[in-house]
Amino acid sequence: MEQLIFVLVMLALGYGFGRLAEQRHYKSIHEREDALRSLLVLPEKTPPPQYLNHNSTLVTGSVVISVDYFKTFVAALRTLVGGRVSSYESLLDRARREAILRMQEEAAAQGAEAVLNLKFETSRIGQNGQQGLGSVEVLAYGTAFIPAAGR
């Protein structure tokens, strides 16, 4: 009985705080995406001709995002019946977009016009050998193109 109450309390905490954190995060993602819209990010390998005289440098952005108790619980139920695990989908979506935003911010700070050859790297940070997700790390990196001075 006590265990059941413990699980229910954890679920309620996870649901409440997790939802709040997710809503807040999405709001900030949308705002910053709007602000950085003019900085192009392309997965293109070859630079377009107008960038051929620019300087280039590596830029990276990374984020580690944790699951909450509710998401873990829902995902565990979902694995019984199969199908889309939407609770993890939104988690990874947030992590990727946040990583791109941080990379864009780094590029913008250096006065870049565009970031090319975007690559992602996703890794799981497990918790004490348990199964389940724990937290995910997403790294986004690319080459920033900075207009050369005096040209």
Add this chain to the structure above:
Amino acid sequence: MLISNMEIVPSKRVVQHLGLVQGSTVRAKHAGRDIMASFKNVFGGELKGYTDLLSESRDEAVARMTEQATALGANAVINVRFSTSSIAAGASEIFVYGTAVIVEDR
């Protein structure tokens, strides 16, 4: 040192290839951070401590790669790739590799 993850360096010409250079580091988080992280696993949200730790270790790996490239006499590393793997509970390896080259202005 110019570092880029593209094969072409705009406005520069690759004069000489010097081969593969790499840098890696294995980092662990301290127990305090692990305990904080397990609390976070209930509430959700970003783990700032881990984000900082991983970007520090990435800088370290890039610094090691740059050191190798400098020793070879290169002035740029192109086609850089990152790779992360968790090798044990609480420790992860950051690996970065690229091609050391000598470039000159076109």
